[in-house]
Amino acid sequence: MSATIIDGKVFAAKVRGLVSESVAKLKAEHGIKPGLAVVLVGEDPASQVYVRSKGKMTVEVGMNSVEHKLNADTSEVDLLKLIDELNNDSSIHGILVQLPLPSHLNEDLVINSINPAKDVDGFHISNVGLLGTGQKSMVPCTPLGCLMMLRDYHGSLSGLNAVVVGRSNIVGKPMAQLLLGDSCTVTIAHSRTKDIQSVTRRADIVIAAVGRPEMVTGEWIKPGATVIDVGINRIDAPEKGEGKTRLVGDCDYVSCANVAGAITPVPGGVGPMTIACLLANTVTACCRAHRLTEPNGLTA
Numbered sequence: 001m002s003a004t005i006i007d008g009k010v011f012a013a014k015v016r017g018l019v020s021e022s023v024a025k026l027k028a029e030h031g032i033k034p035g036l037a038v039v040l041v042g043e044d045p046a047s048q049v050y051v052r053s054k055g056k057m058t059v060e061v062g063m064n065s066v067e068h069k070l071n072a073d074t075s076e077v078d079l080l081k082l083i084d085e086l087n088n089d090s091s092i093h094g095i096l097v098q099l100p101l102p103s104h105l106n107e108d109l110v111i112n113s114i115n116p117a118k119d120v121d122g123f124h125i126s127n128v129g130l131l132g133t134g135q136k137s138m139v140p141c142t143p144l145g146c147l148m149m150l151r152d153y154h155g156s157l158s159g160l161n162a163v164v165v166g167r168s169n170i171v172g173k174p175m176a177q178l179l180l181g182d183s184c185t186v187t188i189a190h191s192r193t194k195d196i197q198s199v200t201r202r203a204d205i206v207i208a209a210v211g212r213p214e215m216v217t218g219e220w221i222k223p224g225a226t227v228i229d230v231g232i233n234r235i236d237a238p239e240k241g242e243g244k245t246r247l248v249g250d251c252d253y254v255s256c257a258n259v260a261g262a263i264t265p266v267p268g269g270v271g272p273m274t275i276a277c278l279l280a281n282t283v284t285a286c287c288r289a290h291r292l293t294e295p296n297g298l299t300a
């Protein structure tokens, strides 16, 4: 294995350090404490783990964390009422509604009811449009984390061929916009792409965000390319014992690492960056709300 490992744990700790410094400065110089509200509807176990972890890290960087846990049968009217209250609460600078929502709730409607300035997920249609037209916006956390790691590793991304595998609204599409913003030549590949390996093999940067365990193998990768693995998939691991599981990415780590110049591991790659970027977005939203200078290095 020859690839450099891009350590998301170390990088995320650095980003959280920058966030902590900004939070301390906001308090000391302006008497402001940034606040993040997280709304969880229902009892999805994975979502509960994420929300707990978000709350813990929000407090660790010195911000206010507010959690709203609603029953799975909460009506759309009641959820929209809560969002309206949070939109109008000046102590709350960021609002995140954990997805997926129970099926009786219209996700688009709910997300688009968040004040775009407080939309720290960057999912609101206004933020999508602002990002797509190169204007200042709130940027989705996972792609922002990937961009930060790529900039840190490569310096300039200008002119590089980037292939994003996956076309989701949460990762694939905003990732492509961000890479275009940094002057990459960008291709979005997906499940219907013909001869996908010949497309990814031209890439200097491959971003895998398809949600399929170990789909991208070393044969897909140009020697020396940078591989960013967004996937987090739990698969059976009979080699560890009966009923045991392990986490893998969308890339087959061993074969990709044999060919790539650099690669993010799973776990410990993109994952930790997502929450770090959520905290970064909350500080950014707070600074913008108070018309204060935004800290460097925390936005796209």
Ligand code: GUN
Pocket (backbone or CB within 6 Å): 096, 097, 098, 099, 100, 121, 141, 142
């Ligand atoms: N569920 C899984 N990932 C995310 C995310 O980044 N934001 C929200 N709101 N929900 C999620």
